[in-house]
Amino acid sequence: MAFTLRSVKVPPNSASLEEARGRVFDFFRQACRSIPTIMDIYNLDDVVTKSQLRSTIASEIRKNTHVTNPKVIDMLLFKGMEELNNIVEHAKQRHHIIGQYVLGRQGLAQDLDTKDEGVSDFLKNFYKSNYF
Amino acid sequence: MSLRAAVLRHIRLPVQTLPAIGSRPQSQLSFLRLFSSHDDHLTKEEVIDRVLDVVKSFPKVEPSQVTPDVHFQKDLGLDSLDNVEIVMALEEEFKLEIPDKEADKIDSCNLAIEYIYNHPMAG
Numbered sequence: 365m366a367f368t369l370r371s372v373k374v375p376p377n378s379a380s381l382e383e384a385r386g387r388v389f390d391f392f393r394q395a396c397r398s399i400p401t402i403m404d405i406y407n408l409d410d411v412v413t414k415s416q417l418r419s420t421i422a423s424e425i426r427k428n429t430h431v432t433n434p435k436v437i438d439m440l441l442f443k444g445m446e447e448l449n450n451i452v453e454h455a456k457q458r459h460h461i462i463g464q465y466v467l468g469r470q471g472l473a474q475d476l477d478t479k480d481e482g483v484s485d486f487l488k489n490f491y492k493s494n495y496f
Numbered sequence: 497m498s499l500r501a502a503v504l505r506h507i508r509l510p511v512q513t514l515p516a517i518g519s520r521p522q523s524q525l526s527f528l529r530l531f532s533s534h535d536d537h538l539t540k541e542e543v544i545d546r547v548l549d550v551v552k553s554f555p556k557v558e559p560s561q562v563t564p565d566v567h568f569q570k571d572l573g574l575d576s577l578d579n580v581e582i583v584m585a586l587e588e589e590f591k592l593e594i595p596d597k598e599a600d601k602i603d604s605c606n607l608a609i610e611y612i613y614n615h616p617m618a619g
Contacts, residue, residue, distance in 0.1 A: 392580055393580065426577060
């Protein structure tokens, strides 16, 4: 079974930051190589291209570049593997993938418009604290 | 008996005239070699063009800065994750699977073009 093979592979601990970074690249390559399968399972061909998905995965990984502890990196990789497994074994549905990995970049248009755009600086400071 | 001989005579005629006509198609086909895979490799210009196209269509890259000997991290200002992503994009374009040790060495357009040109399975 392809998905069980993936999850067993994560060994206990990375010795150093270099090893952890090697594991991150391995995970990224594995995710990129399963992109064709994902696009086939969820019929994403007319919604997104493979390079857009690659960029999305890269930016998700990049959100955690500030982490320096190898054990934390291992934990994040484990969660990433779990997510990849779930997606590949079709445990998610198309709207999950579209909402989390296709639309996430510019956000749903309604949220961006009404959230903080028209609010004045005074109100923003007021919401933050009493003293400004 | 005579009918048979007459019929046989008619049948024999086309065989005699074959060598005159048959030699031309053979010489034309001699350099076609339909089942040979020796001429199957990509030309270097094609490899260079396709590699540059892949690098130029990368969203973080300025298309005007891309030359055949540009270094991904030093000249284009990308980081190591972008490097891996470009190598994956090249894998997809040429339908290859590059092992991790080789992929780590590919740092610039030069190395990428060389590796792909020397790979027997590049498509």
